[in-house]
Amino acid sequence: MKTVAVIGGGAAGMIACGKAAEQADKVILIEPNPMLGKKVRITGKGRCNITNSAEIEDILGNIPTNAKFLYSALYQFTNQDVIAFFEQLGVPTKEERGGRIFPVSDSARDVAEALKHYALQKNVTWKHCRATGLLIENGVLGGVKTEQGDIIADCVIVATGGLSYPLTGSTGDGYRFAGQAGHSIVPPRPSLIPMVTEEKWVSELMGLSLKNVELSLYNQKGKKIFTDFGEMLFTHFGISGPIVLSASAHIKNPEKERYEVKIDLKPALSAEQLDKRICRDFETYHKKHFQNALDDLLPKALIPVIIELSGIEPHKEVNAITREERLRLGAVLKALPLHIRGVRDISEAIVTAGGVSVREINPSTMESKLVSGLYFAGEVIDVDAYTGGFNLQIAFSTGYLAGENAASDI
Numbered sequence: 001m002k003t004v005a006v007i008g009g010g011a012a013g014m015i016a017c018g019k020a021a022e023q024a025d026k027v028i029l030i031e032p033n034p035m036l037g038k039k040v041r042i043t044g045k046g047r048c049n050i051t052n053s054a055e056i057e058d059i060l061g062n063i064p065t066n067a068k069f070l071y072s073a074l075y076q077f078t079n080q081d082v083i084a085f086f087e088q089l090g091v092p093t094k095e096e097r098g099g100r101i102f103p104v105s106d107s108a109r110d111v112a113e114a115l116k117h118y119a120l121q122k123n124v125t126w127k128h129c130r131a132t133g134l135l136i137e138n139g140v141l142g143g144v145k146t147e148q149g150d151i152i153a154d155c156v157i158v159a160t161g162g163l164s165y166p167l168t169g170s171t172g173d174g175y176r177f178a179g180q181a182g183h184s185i186v187p188p189r190p191s192l193i194p195m196v197t198e199e200k201w202v203s204e205l206m207g208l209s210l211k212n213v214e215l216s217l218y219n220q221k222g223k224k225i226f227t228d229f230g231e232m233l234f235t236h237f238g239i240s241g242p243i244v245l246s247a248s249a250h251i252k253n254p255e256k257e258r259y260e261v262k263i264d265l266k267p268a269l270s271a272e273q274l275d276k277r278i279c280r281d282f283e284t285y286h287k288k289h290f291q292n293a294l295d296d297l298l299p300k301a302l303i304p305v306i307i308e309l310s311g312i313e314p315h316k317e318v319n320a321i322t323r324e325e326r327l328r329l330g331a332v333l334k335a336l337p338l339h340i341r342g343v344r345d346i347s348e349a350i351v352t353a354g355g356v357s358v359r360e361i362n363p364s365t366m367e368s369k370l371v372s373g374l375y376f377a378g379e380v381i382d383v384d385a386y387t388g389g390f391n392l393q394i395a396f397s398t399g400y401l402a403g404e405n406a407a408s409d410i
Helices: 011-021 040-046 056-061 067-076 079-088 108-119 173-180 201-205 242-248 271-284 300-310 323-334 390-408
Strands: 003-007 026-030 093-095 100-103 124-127 131-137 140-146 149-152 155-158 185-191 195-197 209-218 224-234 238-240 259-264 336-343 351-356 374-376
Touching (some): 003 011, 003 390, 011 390, 100 108, 300 323, 300 336
Parallel strands (some): 003 155, 026 124
Antiparallel strands (some): 131 140, 185 351, 195 336
8 A cells, every 4th residue: 555645735735645646545635724725725815826927947037046956847847737737627727917827717716626626536535633743763754743643654745835824824844844854944034025114204105006117126235136127015114016025035134134125116218218208397397396296207195205305395496406406306216215124024925935955855856865755845945936926836846746756656
């Protein structure tokens, strides 16, 4: 009797479970939550961005941490395979801007239920209990310890997620299990997470969304380490939104290192083109006060902030504004500065960076290089990506590989 145990009923765990069940005699899924795919059900604001239509090389380019490790996994179970997989499970998909792939129904629940249906095949038993450790004796894997007793298995797949969204079950248990097997753990940290700014004026803009802006992130040496174009949002503590979340993947040590963000509010215009645009607006409103001459250029809520940062007296008549002042205004619009004090708590992160070191996992199979029969899948591994469906693609590809190899290698 060949048995595979899968710890974790998230995206990676469910696909690993279903794939293993296609070959193994018996699969045991260990998940204490009363529902499978709890985190999947809330991703993408309940719509679930399952993957991205980009070429595989471009997907790898959207993975800032250990992309090379995922080369084999992404080519063995591609984004096109993921789309076809869900189509076969009755979840047709559609493509939106940026290559993001969503279910036609816009329902993350449909995605989770399809994965659940795939996972719970007739030779799969779902144990509603918490795993407490691995059964390892003299370096040989024997199964899983749980709150309800030991589960004997030939192979074990650890797909427990990271530390983000702990209410969905991501409590970091997988790091402990990996450590028990002798694996090195890269310290977990939040990724895809809102940033906290030193500037207090952001709270005055809470709820303001900016579209088609360019964000650049600089380290404390003044080197640009990330840039992206898209949408962002002001909050009561700082900034959020897609381009901010992706930039946060590059904030490695916010407690010790200082970072700065610069927002280009008019990325489609060069500095010279923007100056000409400002000149035209100033001609139109030449008899008005400066504070009343920016309505065509900026969202109303942003105008007082820009005025203050430009250093131009708000009641100054537009026709009295000097060239130097006008250029200063243009400079602020092209590089609105924000100083980053840190990021929000890891419980608010969309994904966890860090995890089981990729140096100790076979990238072609997801099997541990230290303990035969032990596999890892998903967020528990030290890999993470930007927003856009890339993190779920990683979960699906690594889960597929782990399930296939755990079952076939017995």
